[in-house]
Amino acid sequence: xxxxxxxxxxxxxxxxxxxxxxxxxxxxxxxxxxxxxxxxxxxxxxxxxxxxxxxxxxxxxxxxxxxxxxxxxxxxxxxxxxxxxxxxxxxxxxxxxxxxxxxxxxxxxxxxxxxxxxxxxxxxxxxxxxxxxxxxxxxxxxxxxxxxxxxxxxxxxxxxxxxxxxxxxxxxxxxxxxxxxxxxxxxxxxxxxxxxxxxxxxxxxxxxxxxxxxxxxxxxxxx
Numbered sequence: 302x303x304x305x306x307x308x309x310x311x312x313x314x315x316x317x318x319x320x321x322x323x324x325x326x327x328x329x330x331x332x333x334x335x336x337x338x339x340x341x342x343x344x345x346x347x348x349x350x351x352x353x354x355x356x357x358x359x360x361x362x363x364x365x366x367x368x369x370x371x372x373x374x375x376x377x378x379x380x381x382x383x384x385x386x387x388x389x390x391x392x393x394x395x396x397x398x399x400x401x402x403x404x405x406x407x408x409x410x411x412x413x414x415x416x417x418x419x420x421x422x423x424x425x426x427x428x429x430x431x432x433x434x435x436x437x438x439x440x441x442x443x444x445x446x447x448x449x450x451x452x453x454x455x456x457x458x459x460x461x462x463x464x465x466x467x468x469x470x471x472x473x474x475x476x477x478x479x480x481x482x483x484x485x486x487x488x489x490x491x492x493x494x495x496x497x498x499x500x501x502x503x504x505x506x507x508x509x510x511x512x513x514x515x516x517x518x519x520x521x522x523x524x
Contacts, residue, residue, distance in 0.1 A: 312344065326351055330360075333381050338373030346373065358478070358512060361386050362419035390415045394439070409470055410508060410515045417474035417510040425452050425473040427460065430505070432467035452489050454496040461502050469497065471507040478512035482523070490518060 312328035321329070330347035337343040353371050354360040360368075361382070368379045393412035409428065416439075417424055425443040430436060440460055443452050452473075461469060471493065473486075482490075486509065494504045504524055509516040518524045 326357070330382075333385050334378055335381065341373065350374075356512070358419055362421055386415075386419070406506060406508075406517055406520070409472075409506070410517070413472040413508050414510050414515055417472065418512075420474050421476050423473055423476060425471070427457055428470040428472065429461060429464040429466035430468040430470065431465075434468060434505070437464045437466055452493070454489075454492050457493055458496050458500065461497060462500070466502055468503040468505050470505050472510065473508075474510040480509050480511035480513050480516040482507075482509055482516060482518070487523065490523065494524065 312324055312331045315328060316324055316332065324332075327344060327347045330350060331343040334343045334346055334350075337346045341349070350360060350371060354363060365376060365379050368374060368382075369376065390412075393408065393415055413426070413428075416426070423443075423445040424441060425445075426439060426441050428436065429438050429440065442456055442460065445451060457469070471490065486507075490504070490507045497504055505519065506524060507518040
């Protein structure tokens with residue numbers, strides 16, 4: 302067995318003995334890489350990747366060309382990491398779609414984080430709920446540049462009526478990484494709240510996804 306494969310087993314054994322939370326970022330990434338490249342172990346390759354990209358957000362949001370620009374990395378390794386990210390997204394989507402009422406913001410926060418955190422441009426989504434706060438559908442409604450997305454209340458209202466929603470949860474990302482809401486964020490949230498209220502549709506929350514803990518409008522008394 303080659304050196305790269307032997308070295309890549311160390312994080313696996315650490316996980317099996319101590320759990321996944323005991324792993325460093327480098328060790329966790331090394332498990333996804335599985336093997337290293339010629340002259341580098343999986344751990345060394347993971348260290349280089351995280352050093353080059355600087356953060357999980359930048360790494361997971363990189364396209365294939367940028368990923369492969371790091372010496373020795375192949376399309377197969379890019380696919381391994383993207384598959385892992387997609388599994389996380391589908392896990393939270395499955396949890397949300399099981400028909401259980403949303404009684405805590407934690408699952409919604411985690412799901413929206415997985416969906417939105419890696420984008421380099423703003424994406425605005427809306428989670429439509431029935432009258433028991435069970436998930437009907439998550440729709441991506443608007444995309445924008447790093448300077449902001451144009452959100453049109455009439456389009457949100459149109460989709461809410463289409464889904465026969467009784468309530469909605471809004472979400473968008475800040476590519477800058479800063480989770481604090483801007484005045485524009487507060488303004489559009491109020492406009493959406495007022496527009497939907499005319500149809501007896503409640504806005505339960507609005508999450509902003511950045512580098513830190515997602516910001517909840519409801520938890521800060523803004524809804």
